[in-house]
Amino acid sequence: MSTIKDFSYSHPIKTILEAGGLKNRLAAEVKELGTDRILLVTDPGVLNAGLLNDAEAALKNAGITYKIFSGVEPNPRTESCYKGYEMAQEIEAGAVVAVGGGSPIDVSKAIALLMTNGGDLESYEGPEKYKNAPRPTICVPTTAGTGSETTAMTVITVKSRNYKMTILGKSMLPNVALLDPSIFSKMPPFIAASTGMDALTHAIESYINRAANPFTDSFAVEAIRLIGKYLRHFVGQAADLEAATGMLVASNLAGIAFDISRLGDCHAMAHPLGGFFDVPHGVANSVLLPITMDFNLLADHGKYKIIAELLGEDVSRMTDLEAAPYAVEAVKKLSKDVGIPENLVAYGVTEDKIPQMSKDAMLSGNIAVNPRVTKLADIENMYRLALK
Ligand SMILES: [Fe+2]
Structure with a gap:
């Protein structure tokens, strides 16, 4: 007797593995999403290591307007998501791009969700609790890792109750996972x-x-x-x-x-x-x-x-x-x-x-x-x- 049970799955995400991809592919992938305004979400470690320098130059060359939100902490909190959301609204971002480990990627997903649903993140805890599909996201992981670049969920800490909540929804799957192993060389x-x-x-x-x-x-x-x-x-x-x-x-x-x-x-x-x-x-x-x-x-x-x-x-x-x-x-x-x-x-x-x-x-x-x-x-x- 077979031990295989019935199953169904869906995993529609464009995934690119390319050494140098952050520098060479990011701008084109942003444009393919139909926008030229993005919020870049990262953390101080990635920023200080200079990992964004080449990508920023490429974005400028391609005429893409961007703002960097680098205030993401480990075990990221709801407050960081709201700050990033504010910044994304200021530039009317058409997409959110994360360059970082699991924390910036999770925050980018939460920001993309807030941009189309507004309101209180805690009210979206659990599976499919929000109404509108989030803004498009591109995720470039700088650790290996969380795998968050290819999951339809985000984990955010609610500090007032020391609780890490999970928000899940099919449309939270990032549009693009850009895997660039050349940016790992300085990882502690x-x-x-x-x-x-x-x-x-x-x-x-x-x-x-x-x-x-x-x-x-x-x-x-x-x-x-x-x-x-x-x-x-x-x-x-x-x-x-x-x-x-x-x-x-x-x-x-x-x-x-x-x-x-x-x-x-x-x-x-x-x-x-x-x-x-x-x-x-x-x-x-x-x-x-x-x-x-x-x-x-x-x-x-x-x-x-x-x-x-x-x-x-x-x-x-x-x-x-x-x-x-x-x-x-x-x-x-x-x-x-x-x-x-x-x-x-x-x-x-x-x-x-x-x-x-x-x-x-x-x-x-x-x-x-x-x-x-x-x-x-x-x-x-x-x-x-x-x-x-
Ligand atoms: Fe994990």
């Missing part, structure tokens, strides 16, 4: 490591969860293989174009997989850590991934053995059950090798917030697709393990 090793582990978490969670299908499996498996092959090299030498390209493609493939099948307990638990303690998203996932994989092992149907193989473990002579713990160990080894701490103590996470964080985690749509049925007490236990 810890950013390369933590964002790369976020991509691995996307790939593994979307692969093992209950909503996975053969289409998402194929994307997730290739993403895991590429990350197993390239993440250590990339952290060691971000200017290595082969490693950078491998990681950029991996994070994009993992993004496609989780845009369709969503994630699992690990991401449900990572978001409150960002909301309460500003733990970098990739670090939260790196610490939680082996813990949630261990919890989910009971529901495994052989995919853990494949993950172990993809991450370089020799499990060929083992049964699925014997091989499964090697997948968890392979993730721990990779995380340790690239320099992620083993627990969250250094980030100021304290036990007293576990009850509230656990309640918030249970609100996530990712819990419903997690491989193993998850109760509040399970989440509380796993948070405690992340502090050991």
